[in-house]
Amino acid sequence: xxxxxxxxxxxxxxxxxxxxxxxxxxxxxxxxxxxxxxxxxxxxxxxx
Amino acid sequence: xxxxxxxxxxxxxxxxxxxxxxxxxxxxxxxxxxxxxxxxxxxxxxxxxxxxxxxxxxxxxxxxxxxxxxxxxxxxxxxxxxxxxxxxxxxxxxxxxxxxxxxxxxxxxxxxxxxxxxxxxxxxxxxxxxxxxxxxxxxxxxxxxxxxxxxxxxxx
Amino acid sequence: xxxxxxxxxxxxxxxxxxxxxxxxxxxxxxxxxxxxxxxxxxxxxxxxxxxxxxxxxxxxxxxxxxxxxxxxxxxxxxxxxxxxxxxxxxxxxxxxxxxxxxxxxxxxxxxxxxxxxxxxxxxxxxxxxxxxxxxxxxxxxxxxxxxxxxxxxxxxxxxxxxxxxxxxxxxxxxxxxxxxxxxxxxxxxxxxxxxxxxxxxxxxxxxxxxxxxxxxxxxxxxxxxxxxxxxxxxxxxxxxxxxxxxxxxxxxxxxxxxxxxxxxxxxxxxxxxxxxxxxxxxxxxxxxxxxxxxxxxxxxxxxxxxxxxxxxxxxxxxxxxxxxxxxxxxxxxxxxxxxxxxxxxxxxxxxxxxxxxxxxxxxxxxxxxxxxxxxxxxxxxxxxxxxxxxxxxxxxxxxxxxxxxxxxxxxxxxxxxxxxxxxxxxxxxxxxxxxxxxxxxxxxxxxxxxxxxxxxxxxxxxxxxxxxxxxxxxxxxxxxxxxxxxxxxxxxxxxxxxxxxxxxxxxxxxxxxxxxxxxxxxxxxxxxxxxxxxxxxxxxxxxxxxxxx
Numbered sequence: 001x002x003x004x005x006x007x008x009x010x011x012x013x014x015x016x017x018x019x020x021x022x023x024x025x026x027x028x029x030x031x032x033x034x035x036x037x038x039x040x041x042x043x044x045x046x047x048x
Numbered sequence: 049x050x051x052x053x054x055x056x057x058x059x060x061x062x063x064x065x066x067x068x069x070x071x072x073x074x075x076x077x078x079x080x081x082x083x084x085x086x087x088x089x090x091x092x093x094x095x096x097x098x099x100x101x102x103x104x105x106x107x108x109x110x111x112x113x114x115x116x117x118x119x120x121x122x123x124x125x126x127x128x129x130x131x132x133x134x135x136x137x138x139x140x141x142x143x144x145x146x147x148x149x150x151x152x153x154x155x156x157x158x159x160x161x162x163x164x165x166x167x168x169x170x171x172x173x174x175x176x177x178x179x180x181x182x183x184x185x186x187x188x189x190x191x192x193x194x195x196x197x198x199x200x201x202x203x204x
Numbered sequence: 205x206x207x208x209x210x211x212x213x214x215x216x217x218x219x220x221x222x223x224x225x226x227x228x229x230x231x232x233x234x235x236x237x238x239x240x241x242x243x244x245x246x247x248x249x250x251x252x253x254x255x256x257x258x259x260x261x262x263x264x265x266x267x268x269x270x271x272x273x274x275x276x277x278x279x280x281x282x283x284x285x286x287x288x289x290x291x292x293x294x295x296x297x298x299x300x301x302x303x304x305x306x307x308x309x310x311x312x313x314x315x316x317x318x319x320x321x322x323x324x325x326x327x328x329x330x331x332x333x334x335x336x337x338x339x340x341x342x343x344x345x346x347x348x349x350x351x352x353x354x355x356x357x358x359x360x361x362x363x364x365x366x367x368x369x370x371x372x373x374x375x376x377x378x379x380x381x382x383x384x385x386x387x388x389x390x391x392x393x394x395x396x397x398x399x400x401x402x403x404x405x406x407x408x409x410x411x412x413x414x415x416x417x418x419x420x421x422x423x424x425x426x427x428x429x430x431x432x433x434x435x436x437x438x439x440x441x442x443x444x445x446x447x448x449x450x451x452x453x454x455x456x457x458x459x460x461x462x463x464x465x466x467x468x469x470x471x472x473x474x475x476x477x478x479x480x481x482x483x484x485x486x487x488x489x490x491x492x493x494x495x496x497x498x499x500x501x502x503x504x505x506x507x508x509x510x511x512x513x514x515x516x517x518x519x520x521x522x523x524x525x526x527x528x529x530x531x532x533x534x535x536x537x538x539x540x541x542x543x544x545x546x547x548x549x550x551x552x553x554x555x556x557x558x559x560x561x562x563x564x565x566x567x568x569x570x571x572x573x574x575x576x577x578x579x580x581x582x583x584x585x586x587x588x589x590x591x592x593x594x595x596x597x598x599x600x601x602x603x604x605x606x607x608x609x610x611x612x613x614x615x616x617x618x619x620x621x622x623x624x625x626x627x628x629x630x631x632x633x634x635x636x637x638x639x640x641x642x643x644x645x646x647x648x649x650x651x652x653x654x655x656x657x658x659x660x661x662x663x664x665x666x667x668x669x670x671x672x673x674x675x676x677x678x679x680x681x682x683x684x685x686x687x688x689x690x691x692x693x694x695x696x697x698x699x700x701x702x703x704x705x706x707x708x709x710x711x712x713x714x715x716x717x718x719x720x721x722x723x724x725x726x727x728x729x730x731x732x733x734x735x736x737x738x739x740x741x742x743x744x745x746x747x748x749x750x751x752x753x
Contacts, residue, residue, distance in 0.1 A: 022511035023054040036555045044564045047158045049710040062504040066497045073563045083486040084479040090744035123752045155640025155655040166744030167482035182653035186571035186642035190752025194648035
């Protein structure tokens with residue numbers, strides 16, 4: 001039973017497509033968003 | 049619905065960021081007093097000239113280094129249009145419009161608000177740096193929109 | 205495998221083409237108006253014969269923001285539903301033509317009053333600036349026409365569902381219907397202010413207008429409007445681009461989920477355009493800002509899905525390394541390249557949107573030319589480049605022609621020209637906006653104000669960008685006219701992608717329209733009921749109309 005579940009998990013793992021590049025890309029995008037947002041927020045604080 | 053592991057990581061990260069942004073915005077607004085100008089006071093737009101404080105627009109001293117600046121906005125002018133403010137003054141700016149919608153902006157500062165007929169809008173700012181500031185209208189109001197301007201001089 | 209190409213019915217093709225024709229005519233005229241604006245604002249050029257900058261600006265905004273987009277989208281969606289769920293019934297098609305003519309007559313009517321200087325109120329027509337009644341009636345006809353077309357699509361979709369019980373509808377049809385539901389719900393707001401407030405007031409039947417109520421109804425419509433533009437671009441990205449590159453759709457059900465999230469959260473968010481306004485309490489502004497942030501999530505999902513589509517395809521072609529898959533993409537195919545550049549531009553565009561919607565950051569950029577820069581990235585780059593990319597197969601598909609290699613090369617050049625022009629124009633708009641330069645303003649130094657003098661170099665850069673973009677408009681018109689009338693006869697595919705995985709049961713649950721529309725209504729009521737009651741109950745005396753141009 002446990003073995004079957006393990007096997008199922010194994011195949012599932014194999015079925016997950018390799019998307020390292022996607023992960024890296026979206027995180028670059030995320031960092032760009034954070035950088036821009038924080039920059040404008042600091043501009044606001046600077047002008048207080 | 050099947051979601052790829054990396055997508056879960058990405059969405060957790062992205063939504064986490066959004067929550068942080070919202071928290072910063074919310075805390076700044078509700079705790080630190082940096083709400084956007086949202087004055088709820090109404091006024092008859094056709095009786096602005098006889099309604100205090102706009103019957104005598106201009107700078108009024110309210111306390112030590114505390115001032116109120118009342119400005120009447122109409123196509124295509126600000127009244128008064130030349131204002132001297134002592135350096136370091138904490139100024140509450142009240143504006144209202146006699147006709148259409150205008151904008152009230154001082155470029156290079158955080159002073160930026162909508163001016164709508166029937167409403168007073170208001171924000172408080174401190175003028176720490178001496179020099180000349182420009183007030184301009186940043187909402188389209190007609191043919192002379194881009195000619196609408198006034199000056200603030202912050203003096204020692 | 206030599207199946208005949210699945211084609212849009214010829215009669216439906218005519219309907220779609222009629223819409224595209226109006227859209228590209230609007231692009232030509234509105235684009236020229238845009239060129240004039242950037243030239244005026246550089247301070248080096250004045251309009252001849254006393255033509256007003258603001259008349260030109262109104263023309264530009266209405267033709268490109270409202271006419272180009274709405275006509276292209278409805279035409280594209282008619283083609284998409286016909287392609288994926290079969291030829292329209294005669295009744296639906298006739299209804300579509302009624303919608304088309306209502307929209308066209310409305311457009312002509314509004315354009316007439318704008319060009320004769322009777323309606324220089326910009327495309328947001330904020331009361332109490334009062335245009336000629338004909339301008340508002342024309343706009344109302346455009347909206348009503350779009351509803352009629354929407355109903356034609358709904359009827360067609362309902363018929364398909366009846367004959368395909370228990371089946372998941374084709375993705376493009378599902379997405380078209382979602383977008384039209386969004387459109388229908390949000391245009392109720394603008395229709396309410398135009399029909400019940402502005403038309404009677406401009407005809408002199410009523411004296412005064414509630415200004416804040418009118419603005420609030422406008423922005424109830426104004427934000428979903430931008431999603432109405434964006435979603436058809438997302439349709440192309442999700443359902444067409446994977447096929448164009450030779451790959452598979454990353455996930456059919458996640459695409460559907462994203463669209464449902466857009467439907468739910470793009471409407472109850474209009475206050476983030478009204479953050480600096482009097483008369484609306486800060487609490488309700490914050491509530492709508494929170495809801496605004498919810499609508500970012502489906503775009504985060506879309507970003508992942510796009511990269512994943514590209515990476516999966518690249519790896520299937522033997523790409524290795526972290527970014528090796530990028531090299532496998534068909535860079536010389538304009539059907540891919542134009543929308544891809546559009547996607548890239550959505551990164552700064554979307555980021556700008558998050559900034560605009562955040563209280564304190566909005567205070568920095570509100571009504572500055574940053575905002576103009578922002579939506580020239582979203583609608584005028586991301587959306588428009590995707591529409592151009594779609595035209596490269598859609599128009600020849602509909603006209604029974606093929607795009608030649610030369611035209612494809614021209615389309616690649618067009619995309620590059622657009623990207624360069626927009627980088628100049630929108631980039632300098634963003635920076636000038638951070639320095640406080642206002643939007644929607646003719647050239648002015650504000651009495652030689654030191655701040656205003658700082659903006660001039662940026663305004664010259666905008667004119668340079670605007671000129672490059674106008675070259676881009678000429679190029680796209682050359683391509684479109686070629687594809688419509690001169691390209692060699694032949695068969696062009698309407699690409700529709702297959703999902704990488706089989707349909708999931710979830711996809712079926714996502715077609716529970718009663719649930720989604722119920723939730724949309726509930727969210728709108730939560731976000732708007734109390735503030736609108738406040739606005740009406742505490743209303744100041746209304747405003748008479750002003751014609752200040």
